Amino acid sequence: MSRIVYLNGDYLPEEEAKISIFDRSFLMADGVYEVTSVLDGKLIDFAGHAKRLERSLAELDMQKPDAFDDLLEIHRELVRRNDINEGMIYLQVSRGSAGDRDFVYPDASVKPTLVLFTQNKPGLADNPKAREGFKIISIEDQRWGRRDIKTTQLLYPSMGKMMAKAAGCDDAWLVEDGHVTEGTSNNAYIVKGDTIITRHLSNDILHGITRAAVLRFAREAQMKVEERAFTIKEAQQADEAFVTSASTFVMPVVEIDGAAIGSGAPGPVAGRLRDIYLEESRKAAV
């Protein structure tokens, strides 16, 4: 069955939603995006995603779409029309189309393109992978320097996922100057003793909405949190490792570059944080 998607003010069957070949997200990757998860038919952390979208747009001098203030209602309408109980909503804003190719940004009369679509994922919360854990490879971080802006320049993360797949693994951690930045599409953590370690916020990583929530829940549960960079070697010697994102929530990592982490099975801290995150996020969902 075809999805109903949203494009610039209209709800349309996916086959009827069309954008210009001159759209700057297509020609220049001149677009930003958000992925919001849906549990029990409700949006997880919507306010955080909307706030980060606003920041991404501002950092790139991109106009806010006219419908910016209606985004919550548009998300909800798509959930309703597509009958989503568990899944994701993808949102993208591009700088639009000036009707030709030009490196220079178009003037303000060119309106941004706003697209949203749903991804139906029954079983997203009860993902069997969370009981097995991810196997990770490490690769050099070759992305641009403004990873705090959630842009649609996803070729390198995509290449990283392909390298992981070719190695029989689930994902890749990106390494710059000897230290892990983050995963291809998630934030990276290790656990040593009773301390959760994850890279500090800067332009080098995406400021994950799940990261913010998980660290808050960890602190509320009296767990120790250290925000600093770590190496692959330190990760391999850690007691546990995990990643967070809107699509994986808290996902244990059991192997990095062939070395088993801790016992080689998902660890208790990751398991506990996953349970707390899912429980608290469901309660706060809108």
Ligand code: PDD
């Ligand atoms: N990715 N780091 C990167 C590079 C990401 O692409 C993502 C999210 C995260 C986690 O952010 P959040 O917790 O806000 O989802 C960290 C989304 C899920 C994606 O591209 O599909």
